[in-house]
Amino acid sequence: MAKIAIMGFGTVGSGVLEVCRRNAGSIARRAGEPVEVKYILDVRDFSASPDAALFVQDIGVILSDPEVKVVVETIGGTKFAYPFVRQCLESGRSVCTSNKEMVATYGAELLALAKAHDAAFLFEASVGGGTPIITPMHQCLAANTISEITGIVNGTTNFMLTKMKREGMDFAQALKLAQELGYAETKDPGDDVDGRDACRKIAILASLACGHHIYPQNVPARGIRQVGVADVRAADALGCAIKLIAWCRLDGKGGVTAGVEPMMVPFTNQLANVDDVFNAVQMTGDMLGDVVFYGKGAGKLPTASAVVADVVDALKNGAAIHDSLFWKPAAPLAGMMENDRPAPYYIRVKRVATTMLHPITGPGREIFFENGEAGYLIEAATAAQIAQIAEKIETMGGEVCVNLRLLAE
């Protein structure tokens, strides 16, 4: 009988308990022994819960019980999660977490700490919810050098963009619906709609791909607030869907670029057909070519089932996993990563005639003109050039309302 503890009994944490109980038989078969939740750490009062006996408020109880070999962290954030996870790893206990903020911020340090104490630090659920991404990436693609990762890793914004496309909603309507359905935070939906959540996830995947820590604060990230109904229609006219894309590119010489931005994705690209709350991550390996992992990116039981799979892995293999699931510490960069590769860009402008754009943007063409706004496709520009173009248009009294890079097919 393997005993585990859960820290943080919120959505995912309570899901972990539920998954452990509902699939106890098959989990036992895979782990080689039954898995039982012995403690649940949570500061709130659960004395009325049928599982009241499991709850503790002091991590010392967990740390002083030699029976507990694996600890699940589902507190979220870093304030409590980070020191607690450190303590668990330092005590030689393996930790399985769904906490992308903690992994994106302290991943290298916690991986090294785990290694030093012969424990495992696993976080499959931090990217893609229940969809297997990190494990196949470091394990099945072990014989590949990964050159590119492109993905839809935020279910909330993908749900909103799908509603905007299919039902003609605008950003505010789609956000309201996402909040009503519990997909977006009611108080501050910024983590999702401004791309911070996606940024943490791509930072984790980029770190794993390149082998050293990539910090979210060095990854330029923007969300979908600027995307309007006119842009969604223009995308359709261009044979594209607008998706919030998290991407990273490795040059094979240690150089890494990454970003999060809404992009025009051609229908011929697999990612264009990924709708609703689904996530999909495409990876390019030098031996393998492209693979795509697709599934629900969030949700209580899907995410919890990924955490429990990590628990099974930690119980079976312990620290042996670490040779492949590992990246080195690195200092943050001084500034932002820059994407200097030119690509076609769609812009929506107002208070400027499209006939005036050509001298500023180079070759391009108008996609639509309505309500004093124009959609315009620039044949090729870098992100820096797009910023310069926006400045120039501003000096002319105009405005670039949104810019969307075209993803290659």
Added chain:
Amino acid sequence: MAKIAIMGFGTVGSGVLEVCRRNAGSIARRAGEPVEVKYILDVRDFSASPDAALFVQDIGVILSDPEVKVVVETIGGTKFAYPFVRQCLESGRSVCTSNKEMVATYGAELLALAKAHDAAFLFEASVGGGTPIITPMHQCLAANTISEITGIVNGTTNFMLTKMKREGMDFAQALKLAQELGYAETKDPGDDVDGRDACRKIAILASLACGHHIYPQNVPARGIRQVGVADVRAADALGCAIKLIAWCRLDGKGGVTAGVEPMMVPFTNQLANVDDVFNAVQMTGDMLGDVVFYGKGAGKLPTASAVVADVVDALKNGAAIHDSLFWKPAAPLAGMMENDRPAPYYIRVKRVATTMLHPITGPGREIFFENGEAGYLIEAATAAQIAQIAEKIETMGGEVCVNLRLLAE
């Protein structure tokens, strides 16, 4: 330094050597030590090869070298592969293989043999080529009960169906092109076009999902020979693409049904957009919902990279993998599995008026009528009923040229 041996220096076997050399650095990082190919077993003469020194013709050389811990089997078939793999496992060496015929036929036995000798028997490359399917299935979905698997697992037929759809080729033209491009065997393309290859793969996935051996000879399998240009057009009119689908369904009480058949796949289903030589496998877990794994289903380097990933795994984790990658021996069934679930069926008939069909098929409607043939959609029937319908039509002097079940969205 870890030493390995390769048995069978064909396409995949030579790819394994190439992958080990080209990505030596990253493989060493993941395995925790460099990986070197010490022997290559092949009966053919490679004395002119730059690697001539590695070749041996006697498996005894490998079995008597204690340095060799992991053996790659890429001979194919079962005549030599099976006894050689048995010998390797009996000697306590782990085996990594891409040989779907051997795994589908002897999987349970070889897994038990590996377990008994504290070795690993790994076969990620046997399904989906380089695309990670088996590892995420048994590892990342460890906390799920899998209820359904639906996939495109044969790249050759998917390439042919794509050509038939996009370029209006008929079966013979598409087959000829697939043969010219090396996707289909020239002598006997039957393994691919008659569904035997897909049948072995779904038998492997079904065995892993249900926990006991499912034999290919119990899985009804048919290929795409009957699919004509008219059917491809009818599919389009119905909002579908024709795909060779390998599927299995578990009832949660130990019951398993599986099959391989060309099906009408609605465009709204992820699998409808999987074209060319790509493979995709969709799995439904009780906690997770649907996940899809997508990538190239074949090819020298992709497949070899999956074999090498297994080698890394075997070196790191050895027999520990086996608690989850395992199924029990079972006797073959006396007859074929039967799919008794009703579904809409498309049939193409000749020498019978569609007005005559209604009393035989129950509710349905004509899709097209041309050149004396009619496409007809039956609202609901079981596979057995479709066989009865075909018999009745025959007694009327007509003929059912093809029947295609409609996959649910």
